[in-house]
Amino acid sequence: MKQAAEPPAEAQPPILSVQAVDKRFGARHALRAVSFDVRPGELIAVVGPNGAGKTTLLSILAGVQQPSAGRVLSPAAPSAGRRAIGWSPQNPALYSKLSVEENLRLFARLERVADPDAVVARMLEHTGLSSRARDRVEFLSGGNRQRVNVALGLIADPPVLALDEPSSALDPRQRARLWDFLGALAGRSADGPNTSVLFSTHHLGEVRRYATRAIVLADGELLFDGTPAELIAASGPGDDDLEGAFIAFLTECGH
């Protein structure tokens, strides 16, 4: 693995530590001893070709799947368990016959949050969907559904949010609005800790624009962990385009 220079966030203690996580599906090796730390306020992009293990990694972090070997620790909140990580799967996981508000309230109750009504109001405000609160999800645009999907991942106020290709079904304008929202989540605020966001994507432009850190996976192996600028630099001179640099990097690594 090529290791880039230390990012500024590394000065803080990790809130999530992924240690030698390995996953096998029969004979197929989906993840090979993947290790990295997540620190507060980081926006970490997980990139790689199809079948690289991105979704498997995120679903293990979310607790949907168990690793074959290795472990995922939350040093800051060791007893939090799955509550340490919010999860938004690739397809919006919402009840389409329920309204935005009803979806949020249901999951707030299932998450046993202290004050479901207050959490619902906060999520509606964060997602900018207060005016659509009583609309059924089936009548929302793809972008707004994805906002509710992300909000459900945040409803228990986790320190880390895992998003599986959150922008894959959105048009450019909806994508921009989603990233504004996620950026605000990870941005520094005076009233509490920042949420770290891990997201998988195939849009390398988004990685360059919004991510503070990029993790490159290929065939289940972690090939790179550093900033987008460092990824461009790692691919050698002559290419300051992230997509080109990413392809060159994979080729150089034999993928």
Place this chain on the structure above:
Amino acid sequence: MRWLLLKDLVILRRSRLLVAMLVVYPVVLALLIGLAISRSPSRPRVAVVDETPPGQTVQVGSERVQVSQYAQQLFSQVTTVRVPSRAQAVEKVKQGSVLAAVVIPRDLASRLSSSIAPARLEVIYNGDAIEQSLVRSTLNSALAQANLGFSEQIQQAAAKAIDLLLAGGNLSIIGAPPNLIGLSQIPPALHSILAHLPPGAERRQLERISAFANFAAQNLSVSKNVLQTVSQPIQVKSTLLHGRRTPLNTFAVVVAVSVSLMFIGVLLAAGGMALEREEHVLIRLVRGLITRERLLVEKAVLSAVCSFAVAFAMLAGVSAFVALDWSRVGQWLAALAFGAVAFGALGVAIGALAREVRAASLLAFLLSLPLAFLALVPAGAVAVGLYDAIRVVSFAFPFKATLQALDAAVNGASPSIGSSLVHLAGLTVVFAGLARVGLRRVE
């Protein structure tokens, strides 16, 4: 779990068409099945060409039997359409306005009287295999009934003639001289003559004649009973080995309610379970918000409560028209509850294995309908091997056990309700286990 239950109730309330279909469809289907079982089939329309001259009779001894009586009995089981000629009858069969035609030939009476050549009817029919089978079985049954009735009349006429031969009297109607001595009167008459005859060849000759007359009179008397036996050689005596006799209409109620219970329970549970996967919510729920077991229980309970409520309402509603024993209501509730839970378990197993609501609903429907049909196939209606296979399939699914439990609860029929409830409880455990296996995969 209560939040998920409330959520499902809200979703059901907002899916009015689905709920209406879930309730109306099985109820209508169940009522149709019930009607089909409890009502006798309508009489098929049959064209009749009666070529016999009006008032024609068959001579049996001193009696005359009207041929028209035979026709009346023959057509008591069909709706007759009188047509004047065979050609018109054939045309009506071709057009499909009647299912068959029967031609009673002109020489029917003479053939019956002659006893040399059997009388023949001509049956003309058409239609598809089912119609042909219906017409043939109906006409065969009608012919058997008419033949039986006609032979009874002939037997009665023959018995009357035998009585005349035995008792004597005016037998001029069969061509005998008037005031003829009866066969049974000959032995006493000869006995009084023999008392005055001296021994010798004449006396021995008369004694032989007397013995013959005595023997003939006794045997002719017995032949009346023989005639009666021949006209109806086997009579049926029915004995029910166990339980109460179940009236057909209350059994039809049990079938109708069981079908409704099955459709609502299975479809609702399968659809509700598959919805969690189709909406991609399952992956979020099983992250620790709710265990897979509790999710299965929630779906099975919701469907069981809904199907139980509809089925009980059906039973209560039907009791206004069909006499049901309300003192057994405790057993009704037990049978309905166990059946509803078993169908719910089957439904969640289907829903857990299917990826989407439509697939789950289709699978539930395709599985339920043949199961109900198979459970209603009576023993002896199909080959032994096939019936054994049907019994195994029916045993492995909850419909037959529910039908038996409800029949025992409503009608006191056998087997006892206890064994059926144990069977249903076992099936519930098996299908819940299958559902749990199906939920191992969440995506």
